[in-house]
Amino acid sequence: MTTLAWWLICAQFRTRRAATLLSMLAIALGVALGYAIHLINDAALADFARAMQTVQGDxxxxxxxxxxxxxxxxxxxxxxxxxxxxxxxxxxxxxxxxxxxxxxxxxxxxxxxxxxxxxxxxxxxxxxxxxxxxxxxxxxxxxxxxxxxxxxxxxxxxxxxxxxxxxxxxxxxxxxxxxxxxxxxxxxxxxxxxxxxxxxxxxxxxxxxxxxxxxxxxxxxxxxxxxxxxxxxxPDDESARVSNLSRAYRVNLNVLALVALLTGAFLVFATQLTAVAQRSTQFALLGVLGLSPRMRLLQVLLEGLAIGVPGALLGLALGYVLALAFTQLLGGDLGGGYFAGSAPRIVPQMLPALIFLALGCVASLAGALYPAYLNREQPLAQALKIGFAQRPPAGDAQRVRRLLPVLLALAALVLTQLPAIFDLPLAGYTAIALVLVIGIASAPLLTQNVFGGFARRSLPAPQRIAIQNVAQAPLMAQVAASGLIVSFALTASMVIMVSSFRVAVDHWLDEVLPAPLYLRSKSTPLPQELLAALTRPEVPFARVEQSAQASLTIDPQRPNVALLVREIERSHPEARLPFTGPVLAPPAGDIAVVWISEALHEIYRIAPGQTLRLPLLGRAIEVFVGGVWRDYSRQFGAIAISRDDYQRLGGDFQPTDLALWPRPGQEAAATAWLAPYTGQYGLEVADAAEIRRLSLSIFDKSFAVTYALEAAAMLIGLFGLAVTLAASVCLRARELATLGALGFSRRMLSRAVMLEGALIAAVGLFIGLACGIAIGTILTQVINPQAFHWRMSLHIPWPALLAGAGSTLVAAVLASHYAARQATRLPVAQVLASAQ
Amino acid sequence: MLTVSGLSKRHPRASRPLFSALAFHIAAGEIVALVGESGVGKSTLLNCIAGLESADRGAICIGPQALDIVRLDETARAALRAQHIGFVFQAFHVLPTLNVAQNISVPLLLCGVPAGEHASRTQVLLERVGLAGFGERWPASLSGGELQRVAIARALVHQPALILADEPTGNLDPRTAGEVLSLLLERVREQQTSALIVTHSQPLAQCCDRILALTPDGLQ
Structure with a gap:
């Protein structure tokens, strides 16, 4: 039996090289990303632990x-x-x-x-x-x-x-x-x-x-x-704290890797389903000759595994190389900014390698599962006679099929309302997976209902043929569309999330950078000489605001919380902080007021109006929480306190940062005035526009990996469409040849196949866009707040999305041109004569 | 080798049964032709005998142990086919992705014949069907007659108790059909195998030991 299985696997690889290789590469990509992220993070943490052990001792x-x-x-x-x-x-x-x-x-x-x-x-x-x-x-x-x-x-x-x-x-x-x-x-x-x-x-x-x-x-x-x-x-609190520091970022990158793996699983699904459909007569023959239903199922699973195992092995090798390259290019935190300056040594590890190998195999097996089931269930006599036949579901199954998307949508909605589990948005991620399943499950319903109606209308022959094929072969349409649904949904959702985030950061920068010029020392107090000089009346500055930053340990196992001491008016803090809700006045008395960032509000469940005992200035000081403000730069929370309150509590205010308002017309003089100090004390000066440009550039860079993955996902989706259409055309070779014999010109047949591709792509893109908006909403409203404590309004960049959908549709039509060429390549007589 | 008794079959939405209470027996080494008009149920009867379609009633006992295929589950039916039945189809049904020798040895793999015997048994069959030296060839390079010879070799290689053939010469020109028919009957007789051959060809039917005619009223 193993010999026969091996022969069939070899034959599959020989006859479907491109589709098999692409599926393998998609699996490899998922495994590579996951393994690389693991290796880099593990090495970064080990590197940090070693450095910590050097300094901290034992x-x-x-x-x-x-x-x-x-x-x-x-x-x-x-x-x-x-x-x-x-x-x-x-x-x-x-x-x-x-x-x-x-x-x-x-x-x-x-x-x-x-x-x-x-x-x-x-x-x-x-x-x-x-x-x-x-x-x-x-x-x-x-x-x-x-x-x-x-x-x-x-x-x-x-x-x-x-x-x-x-x-x-x-x-x-x-x-x-x-x-x-x-x-x-x-x-x-x-x-x-x-x-x-x-x-x-x-x-x-x-x-x-x-x-x-x-x-x-x-x-x-x-x-x-x-x-x-x-x-x-x-001593190990520090390790836990450092691990927690990058945990959400790491999990997010791992989810991206899993998405790549999921795309790989879909590609295996498309490849194996079309392979099963194409070889249905052969499998039926083997069934007639005595290959049991179980073995027919196992054969397809084995073929999936034959894609998964080399794909995953390739992925492990690629992952190691990627890890080496990423640590050189982006450092040990993959550009996340958590372990600055770290370039750890990457060491391949056996157990994680085995786990990622298993994940690659599981993804390929999952992709092959439904095709394997269909292969087992094919009626042998019928398949031997007419090839692959999709039996319409019975009444109950049809009802279940219609109800399934609704039930899954309800489940996804419930999941989005659940809180984070172990500080991770696991329910949100599950909701995203459900949205993708809903999209794929609704493809056949949409094709049947929309195109079934169109097919009854009076249309020119090629259009009618194309529409009928889409309406009557919903499974093939589902397979062809599923790759596009998944890839476009993920791409659209990332575009929505990044756009929402960018718009939010842009608005936020407007609010947090009120001054035209900023000066900072790097973690050391500003020199008194400078601070004294700034108080002289002849300075070219109309206004100067000082601030200092320290950190507080609220929970030793969590990253420290930033303490910002700023020149803020107690009665009017909204002039300097971007509040997300109402600002509460403190109760009568001399209690200090603090304003907490959204992250602190969510991590420690502290609400405005509460009084807190903060570990400040060597004692526990009672403070009043006056409001919650938005902060996209400190993921683990920040507390702002006015300079007056801080000093009244006994704090030694040593400013590290200055916000400077040059007098009108004296902007150049202001920079020149600062130059001697910056040179002497190693200070940094930047204008607000520069900080904004730098911030947005860092933002864009941190999403660069995501853009690359989106492009890869779209390419995979398009290739999946081309492969499935080609397979579908191959399955209908006799039918198309018969149409040719009846008088259809090659051009008409080609147009029919291309139209079919365009219709399927349109369905895929429509569903993909709907799913993308749903996933984008989950990412911005559930995942980001739960993983990073960043809240933002949803912003849908329609022009970018529609342009993306339009260009994908054009690419899909071009991809279906490949299938159309296949359809019309062989002479009609030869196809009819060779038809078995 | 094959005993059919009380066999009935009705298609789900048909008003009357396709056939009912069919009964016949084919002895070891006997070759029987099954004739009848199109649509009368010849192929369905063959499918029922092979366990590819379920009969509504009756029994079909095959092989030396007279196993009733109607009562077996899917897996056991597949095993029985692998052990005791050989098939020849009108449309040849040769696996295009395996070479000729591999195609012929598929039944040996399915019924667990030790791997060491495969090459010799395949070689013997190739010679007997006149395809010596064709083992490494691919199906795409063969003619219709040659493909059917491959199918005959494949049907006989594991020495089954029963050969089921559905219009084995239906796709061939008269001269090639004659050659293939002679070959099939010769080899079947040589191996003392029973055979049930569905055919529209009178010359083919005449060459068999017995003719069963399936009509809407039953077997005659």
């Missing part, structure tokens, strides 16, 4: 401030050090400094070398023989990667700068334990504290417990006794 717990602007008081470190369960606690001060004249800040870690030896051995410095001073004399130790980047070596004098503070020192050695991508400096904690602060406090305390102590129990016991502004983290 502690049992980390004591840190919840507020990035805050710090851990030395008394807290000393209290913990006195705990008999604690073997050692290593205090650490971490800050970012510029090494002049470089503009980009790097990490400076101040440590106590004795305790660090127990917890963070990879950060231990190595003294250079050529330098006299050591760690305790105020030397800094630079990672080899940073030394290479700066082109410096031990003994070089450097100036480290953070805002107005600076430290002139010497490179006393390197950090042999750091990795090839680690850009950091290490110095003695006392020296770092002296030059950059904080006084009587540190950034973190890294705890190593006595061997007999259970770290989880110890952390749980101590967590309740800590001051409100401090947090005791487990």
């Amino acid at each position: 502690p049992d717990a980390l004591l840190a401030a919840r507020d990035s602007a805050g710090s851990v008081p030395l008394e807290s470190i000393n209290d913990i050090a006195r705990d008999p369960a604690v073997l050692v606690i290593a205090p650490v001060i971490e800050t970012r400094v510029r090494i002049e004249p470089a503009r980009t800040p790097v990490r400076l870690i101040g440590l106590d070398v004795f305790s660090a030896a127990a917890v963070m051995p990879k950060l231990l410095p190595r003294q250079s023989d050529r330098v006299a001073g050591n760690l305790f004399d105020g030397g800094v130790y630079v990672s080899p990667a940073l030394l290479g980047q700066l082109g410096l070596s031990a003994g070089a004098a450097v100036t480290l700068r953070r805002g107005d503070q600076h430290w002139a020192t010497t490179i006393a050695g390197d950090l042999p334990g750091t990795g090839p991508d680690d850009l950091l400096l290490v110095a003695d904690i006392a020296w770092v504290q002296e030059h950059f602060g904080p006084a009587n406090a540190v950034s973190e305390g890294r705890v190593r417990l006595a061997p007999a102590t259970d770290p989880a129990s110890w952390r749980a016991a101590l967590a309740g006794q800590l001051p409100a502004g401090l947090l005791l983290r487990a």
Whole structure:
């Protein structure tokens, strides 16, 4: 039996090379994308974990401030050090400094070398023989990667700068334990504290417990006794936080890969169904000769698998190559911006490879399932006599067929109302799959109902033949249309989603960029010299607004929340923040007001009007939530607070960003006025138009992969149409030859086949457009809010969609020209004579 | 080798049965011609015997174990066909994607004959039907007569108990039809196989051991 199966598979590959290869490639594409995304993400996380392990070491717990602007008081470190369960606690001060004249800040870690030896051995410095001073004399130790980047070596004098503070020192050695991508400096904690602060406090305390102590129990016991502004983290919280950071983006990319796989499954479906139809007489003969129904079913499944296995293997190889290429081009976060600067090493992995291989096989088997079922069910005697015959469904089946799309639509509607599951829009994705199934299931109903009516009208012969064929062979029409339905629906939905998002971002940028000019330092405070100069009356600025950004840890396992301290009027915040709903006035008294971003509102289920206890400035501070504002730049939430409130609460406002309004007519003078400061302090200046252009360009780049996939999907859909039409023409060779013998010219036959292709394409595009709008709505209203917490209004770009549909229709007519040529290629007499 | 008893068949929307209470027996090695006008049900009877269509009533016992194909399920019918029945069709029905030798060995694969025997048995049959050296040829390069010889070889290669032939010379010119007919009868007799041949050809019918005429009133 295996011999016969093998013969038939080989014959299938020999006789249907193009369709089989394309199906294989579609499966390969899906597997490749999925595997590549997995490899890249896994490598990026491993890379991050390694870098984190270098810097963080291997502690049992980390004591840190919840507020990035805050710090851990030395008394807290000393209290913990006195705990008999604690073997050692290593205090650490971490800050970012510029090494002049470089503009980009790097990490400076101040440590106590004795305790660090127990917890963070990879950060231990190595003294250079050529330098006299050591760690305790105020030397800094630079990672080899940073030394290479700066082109410096031990003994070089450097100036480290953070805002107005600076430290002139010497490179006393390197950090042999750091990795090839680690850009950091290490110095003695006392020296770092002296030059950059904080006084009587540190950034973190890294705890190593006595061997007999259970770290989880110890952390749980101590967590309740800590001051409100401090947090005791487990070392793997950071890994979970980083994994959560890119989770939704990753899942979204994986869903795109699954979509490619789904398209592959549809192509296998079209290929196998047409193959079954074309070979129905042969399968019937094998059935007559004794091939059991089960074996006829298995044969088609095996043929599907014969497409899936090499396709998936090819996909794995392609996925590895793609992963290598993507990490070089886009970095470890695929352009998502989550692990900036990461270019991890890609290592092929056996278990994920097997899982993606299995997924490719499952997709091809799923595609072959219905054709296999039809092959099993074909009545042998009838198929032997007249070839493939689609039996009309019985009364009940017909009713079910009509009801099915309605029931599925209801189910999809219910799914769109469900909340995220494990923080992922799984119900939304299922609703999208259902919409596609509805589209495909409704194709035969539409063709029968619309074209059945047309076929009864008086029409010229070619048109009548074409319309009758579409109306009477709904299964073939369904197969031919299904590829277009899926590909156009997905393309249209992405166009709708991207367009809605772009329009929303465009409007949002209008609101969040009120000033003509912006200046920022990179994570370090702006120099006082500049801030003081800006207060002079002769400056070319009519107005200057300062803001600072820090971060808060609300949930250690989730990414940090941004804290924006801005010059906002408490009574009129809508002048600076794009609110999505009403702005509530705070209750009487001196409670601070914060305005939260949509993401924070959704992730932490915080509503306007509530009071919150925020871990701010080393304590839990009660604040009033005055409203929710739209923020497309911080996916994990942001809290805005007015500068006045922040300072009233005791916060040290150190601005990092400026919004500048040059006086009318003094725009050029304003830029020239800023130039000396930007050069001296490594600051960045950009005008609003430039920021807008850059933002939209980043937006467009991040969707570039999607556009490529859309183009691939459309090509696959068109090819599916051409293949199915060609197969359908091949099945009707005798019928077409008979028409030729009866007096149809080649031109008339060709026109009939092309019209048939155009009608099927029109049905596919119409349904595809309807499904695309439905899926686009789900993407913008369900998937984006649930996965990324981005809400936006639906914007349907009709001109782009209709132009896309029109050009696809033209392409479909051209594709059906191929089928028409097949139909008229052979001489009529030969076809009739060879007909069995 | 074939016993049909009380066989009745009515098409779903037909007013009267196509045939009812048919009964006949074909002994081992006996060749029987089934004649009758078009539409009388000859092909349907053949399909019922092969288990390709279900009979409404009656029994059809085939092979040395006299298995009643009417009572068997689809899978068992397929197995019975693979083991005990060989087919020759008017339209040849040779698989275009397999070469001549592969076509002939399909029944051997289906009834589980050890792979080592395939080549020799196929070769013997090719020689017996006058197609020695044609094993590697593709069906598209063969004439109608040659295709029917391939079909005859395929019908006989697994030494079935019964050959069912539906108008085996219907698509051939008289000279080729004569040659193919002689070949078929010769080989069937040589293998001591029973055969039921549906035909409109009087010369063919006359060459058989017995003639059954199917009429709207039954067998005569």
